[in-house]
Amino acid sequence: MINTIVFEMDDILFSQKEYVLSGLREVDKLVIRRYSVDGFYQVASELYDDGERKQLIKKALDNLNIRYDEKMVHFLTKKYYEHVPTIQLFQDAKWVLNHLARDVKLGIISDGILDAQYNKVKALGLNSKFQSIILCDRFGRENWKPSILPYKHLCMALETEHHECCFVGNNPNTDFITANKLGWETVHLDRMSTYFSEQNQSYEYNAKYKIQHLRELANIPGLKHLFTNRYVPI
Incomplete structure (x- = not known):
């Protein structure tokens, strides 16, 4: 039995989508602080809705014409995974x-x-x-x-x-x-x-x-x- x-x-x-959006909001704050560019959350969430998974942060930065290196992508990804989500x-x-x-x-x-x-x-x-x-x-x-x-x-x-x-x-x-x-x-x-x-x-x-x-x-x-x-x- x-x-x-x-x-x-x-x-x-x-x-899981609620978790992803929570993480993207955290990354959005970091992007604004580092690059003084708005719009990361909106662009990244739209990419997610369109099915993007593996390169989400990179593609959002690309769409915003932000210049970055792999070290920055690693930093943003690490912060994404380390954040305590709102779920x-x-x-x-x-x-x-x-x-x-x-x-x-x-x-x-x-x-x-x-x-x-x-x-x-x-x-x-x-x-x-x-x-x-x-x-x-x-x-x-x-x-x-x-x-x-x-x-x-x-x-x-x-x-x-x-x-x-x-x-x-x-x-x-x-x-x-x-x-x-x-x-x-x-x-x-x-x-x-x-x-x-x-x-x-x-x-x-x-x-x-x-x-x-x-x-x-x-x-x-x-x-x-x-x-x-x-x-x-x-």
Whole structure:
């Protein structure tokens, strides 16, 4: 019987876009201070909306005709990842946390740059809500999901067995293949507006269940007993 629910963090518990915009506002302040040029936030946020990810800061600076070197880009990127973001939990994440039975074990397994992920945890106050938070970058980039290491560490930390765990993620490329092999229950949260919504993988990469709202966890047969009341859609 499942007694543990484990979540990815980005776009599951909060909006990653909200985090990105928070970081861009911090970089905007630095650009104004260094170059006396307005408009970085607006340009960068529009580039993000257009799908830019890897070269976001560089391309925004280019669009503003700002001369820079790699040292400056490194500095701005570092400040972006180090900032404590202005973010909040999704309403459905709050609902889940408020309606789980008291004896349910809660965990997080999350990829991403360590400083950034740690500051997200801090901003959301997750240490007081989850018994174990595994930030995979602690073990090196090679141990981001689908590495087996974070799953094992979480089970040891929570003193639970693999068959007693459920993982809730949103990236079919990495989130479910290892959990499936270990015998975890797996749930794909597809909010339809996230980067991974359109991606398809072979059977072993797919979650057992697919939902569009975290409240739907309370309707999954193997998870109903974890909630104090069932979610009834309006």
